[in-house]
Amino acid sequence: MAKFVNDPANFVTEMLEGLVRANPDTLEWDREYNIISAAGAANADRVRIVQGSGSGHEPAHVMAVGPGMLDAAVPGGVFAAPSMDQCLAGIRAMNGPKGVLYLVNNYQGDRMNWDMAQEMAEAEGIRVGKVVINDDVAVQDSTHTVGRRGVAGNFFVIKACGAASANGADLDTLVALGEKVNDNVRSMGVALSGCRPPAKQDPIFTLGENEVEFGVGIHGEPGRARIAMKSADELMTDVFELVAGDLPFNKGDRVALMVNGLGGTPISELYVLYRKAAELAEERGLTVVRNYVGEYCTALEMNGFSLTMLRLDDELEGLLDAPAQVPIRVF
């Protein structure tokens, strides 16, 4: 299957150009370092929040920039970490009297470049806070990762920290909050197909008609096993048990429940899956007080889904309810 691309070398740039053309009043674009920022964010009197990671996971993270969410995103190439220079430029651009918070998903390349950028920024006297996200329970280590991978749970770290920053929280408070969200969120995904980065001729992996990559990573990293296809309910049950059993989520917990599409899955199927997830949560004695069904963190056109569950308290529930704005227009 072909793709809608021009020169693959320009793919990310052209995507960003489209994004900024579609949001001329709310987004700004530093073309030198490919920094997408919310209009006016660099002058906001509060801690500013930046995230950088590989592209190909949209809407994460360039389409999560806006009031109450990220102040800026620093996208690398497709499935490639942003360079140290980009990360440093992102920190500098979002620097202010109250410091900068960066959020990084746990992949070696991303973490190394952000760590170096942090060191250099701190040598310039910039106050930098860091939150590492590693919510994926599928595997302990992975192709690009020591420790667990960071996936769609990242959305909740953005939403909570974005809301708290808007409320005036200081840098240390935001770091603690981000870590609290990460400590209370768990995810896992499955795929029915691979996907094809624009510059590659071949899919990152291939599956037979009745095979499932169970525990897939968002760059196509292997999961726990390649298993035979099951019904939607059976697959969701397996995933739910691993996610819920990991924290673990216990009877009486209030949760936010997310069924995230990996890019190529129809939203109708996501709702079929959500139906089962909500039923399983109820059976476990959990109260679902917020839900999210759609695409939040994808792997290009991969057909698959992930389940993310966040344990809430009054603080987190309030932060999820806070106003926010992103470039995506629903109506």
Next chain:
Amino acid sequence: MAKFVNDPANFVTEMLEGLVRANPDTLEWDREYNIISAAGAANADRVRIVQGSGSGHEPAHVMAVGPGMLDAAVPGGVFAAPSMDQCLAGIRAMNGPKGVLYLVNNYQGDRMNWDMAQEMAEAEGIRVGKVVINDDVAVQDSTHTVGRRGVAGNFFVIKACGAASANGADLDTLVALGEKVNDNVRSMGVALSGCRPPAKQDPIFTLGENEVEFGVGIHGEPGRARIAMKSADELMTDVFELVAGDLPFNKGDRVALMVNGLGGTPISELYVLYRKAAELAEERGLTVVRNYVGEYCTALEMNGFSLTMLRLDDELEGLLDAPAQVPIRVF
């Protein structure tokens, strides 16, 4: 590639169950006729708006139900018109002192069942208004259609009529408004893959690695031609010229521009395509005052996009700006 389904016979029901579980406070579900309605819509003191069509096009139309949008949706099976009984039940459920407006995309099965339901409802003394949507410029007649097909332009009819109804417009005014939107909107789509209805073993059509169905219908109906793959910019240019040339859109026109994903296309690629569409609009002397990039009317997991363009005046621009609410949660 497998799909996330249980018994295919229950696919639509399970999707609706998931949708209602995710929106318990805002949606109501009549299980007998599969009517999804906005909470309280049946008692609202205004003209109520209902749409019914085949499923598999989500978010159209069950996820377009809410304040300022549809009051109710009556989904048929996947790619199958709702039954006459469903349509009649939808009209009855939304009946009130000010009458009911139904919106129907131009497919023979849908129109026949809605026409019969309208006749029966009118025989019961219900005042019924109708707007037919036929925005697809690809072909004159098609597999299931005499005349042009109705596709994503339908979104703008919903948005405008939903806003006008909330503002208190009467039934005749809403019919005239819906027809005005339809008269000023044009669309066309292309596909890089078919899709597979849950109950079928095979895709509705297959394409070679470098083939494009140019002018595809949202049920896989053939377009104008099966052509060789081109770059994203070349494809968008071809589609844009046909859409813009059809109305035609002229220098000085204000427009709403939509790049709609057909279900399996990553949003990154949609923004690459939007970039080119916006550039072409500018070259033609059009002013893009509203834009929409994402999924509005899909064909399950089909990889493809459609372009929709609506000519605006002050009235339509104001209606697109009106508040609305749908079940899909972005943040």
